[in-house]
Amino acid sequence: MSVLARFLPRRGVPTLVVEPMRRRHLSGIYPIEDVSYPKPWTPTVFHSELQQMAAGHRSYLVAREGTEVVGYGGMMIAVDEAHVTNIAVAPAHRRRGLATRLLAELAWDAIGRGCIGLTLEVRVSNAAAQALYARFGFEAAGVRQRYYENTEDAIVMWCHGILEPPYRARLRDLCPEAAR
Ligand SMILES: CC(C)(COP(=O)(O)OP(=O)(O)OC[C@H]1O[C@@H](n2cnc3c(N)ncnc32)[C@H](O)[C@@H]1OP(=O)(O)O)[C@@H](O)C(=O)NCCC(=O)NCCS
Numbered sequence: 508m509s510v511l512a513r514f515l516p517r518r519g520v521p522t523l524v525v526e527p528m529r530r531r532h533l534s535g536i537y538p539i540e541d542v543s544y545p546k547p548w549t550p551t552v553f554h555s556e557l558q559q560m561a562a563g564h565r566s567y568l569v570a571r572e573g574t575e576v577v578g579y580g581g582m583m584i585a586v587d588e589a590h591v592t593n594i595a596v597a598p599a600h601r602r603r604g605l606a607t608r609l610l611a612e613l614a615w616d617a618i619g620r621g622c623i624g625l626t627l628e629v630r631v632s633n634a635a636a637q638a639l640y641a642r643f644g645f646e647a648a649g650v651r652q653r654y655y656e657n658t659e660d661a662i663v664m665w666c667h668g669i670l671e672p673p674y675r676a677r678l679r680d681l682c683p684e685a686a687r
Contacts, residue, residue, distance in 0.1 A: 522572070543595040568613065578596035588622055606639055608685055615687045631659060645664040
């Protein structure tokens with residue numbers, strides 16, 4: 508499917524909206540979180556992250572169609588680096604380019620804040636997420652052993668040079684809808 512075709516309104520389906528996460532979205536986020544991760548974030552964690560966002564230290568977005576939350580993602584801002592902390596899409600809406608849209612919006616946000624790089628951790632078993640991140644130019648930089656549940660290793664991935672024109676061009680190619 509072409510990038511543009513993915514975002515064309517489907518008959519009877521409300522247009523996709525990507526906007527800052529708010530407390531009112533949380534009831535739509537929890538079921539996605541619960542089916543997406545072996546150890547989902549609790550409501551307390553989401554509330555804490557939203558407080559950090561209000562203080563300017565985080566950025567969280569939701570993707571919704573009408574009132575249905577279909578995905579979300581966010582990052583922690585640490586001086587000139589942005590650490591992607593969470594990104595998930597409802598199972599029925601995967602492979603529609605929603606995570607690509609969310610990650611592109613987050614990357615543009617990080618660029619707007621003057622961050623020079625993006626980083627994250629991903630489970631060694633999570634091939635889907637690793638494939639997504641590779642498209643954005645993330646590369647494996649190390650392993651945190653037994654990072655998840657004291658059992659599974661995390662791959663630490665980095666994406667450098669995001670302020671540079673070639674990276675901005677890559678982002679525009681990946682997701683024209685998010686381009687700034
Ligand atoms: C990983 C996840 C966020 C991807 O969301 P998505 O909206 O389906 O991703 P996109 O449609 O934007 O996919 C972009 C690209 O990523 C890769 N990709 C995504 N899902 C994939 C899968 N299941 N298998 C292989 N590649 C995959 C593909 O290259 C895909 O491009 P294509 O569809 O043109 O082949 C989603 O599978 C999810 O919510 N997983 C559970 C939560 C999670 O693991 N989050 C990451 C934590 S580190």
